[in-house]
Amino acid sequence: MEDWRRIDIDAFDPESGRLTEEDLKPPYATQVGLQELQPKISQLRSAATSGDFASAVQLATSDPPYNSDDATKLQYFSAVLEVLTQVRQAEIINIVKQLSPKQQEVLIKYLYKGMSLPEGQKQGGILLSWFEKVTQVSGVGPIVRYLSDRNTV
Template sequence: MDNWRRIDIDAFDPESGRLSAQDLIPPNETVVTLQELQPKISQLRSLASSGSMDSAVKLATSDPPYGADNSTKATYFQAVLEALTQVRQSDIANIIQQLSSEQQDVLVKYLYKGMSVPEGQKQGGILLAWFEKLTQKAGVNPIVRYLSDRRTI
């Protein structure tokens, strides 16, 4: 018993609380279908086309469809990406000022997702402008929360 410091005593405790792979899966959110999300997508597009960009971004970042399937999330993301890319760069800072910290966290998720897909990479300059203004206002806090959150958009 020379290496007693290397013994994993938690392995012998049945109550040790080790995490399984199932424990790492996020809790089930309410399941959202495309039919339920369609009115919100239509409202988002109409706000963006009418020039009410602050309302469009607020709507896009409030209550994201975490519980939707991947195709529904992709459809919603396209509408969000269209709204984000229609904003003039001079208006970005004002819009970010109006967002709550939860909305800023959701915005970071959409920005990262936008930079990871080809449709968003075509609009990389505007997404990076959003990212820059957001980090100037909120610091790295939304990024840290994005990295630690298990829910995906």
């Protein structure tokens, strides 16, 4: 008898279809360029300069540019980082409470990205305080979903 631990039982199941590379592509197919994001970046900056940080963070975390090239994502991230660093410590918890769970997950993605880049590491204390407030409000769920998600910001 063969070694039963090496038998691929999925090969014997007629209903188990193998995933192709096409199946693994994300549902959004159009590439978002910097020209399409430029109005949103200017909205972020104008909301931050007017002091409306809650709407700026909500705008930054809604509909992130997942399907863009790295240069476009970096440009958008720098605008998001400007907004996050201008918020006072006392306001962070209220802003995080106003975000939806999906927006909190996107915020966690931006915080991790910030901690991995030199621009964000300069603002590490601020990003860590955002991180602390998000985990206080929503627990570790957004972190787990970040670790298992293939969409990057």
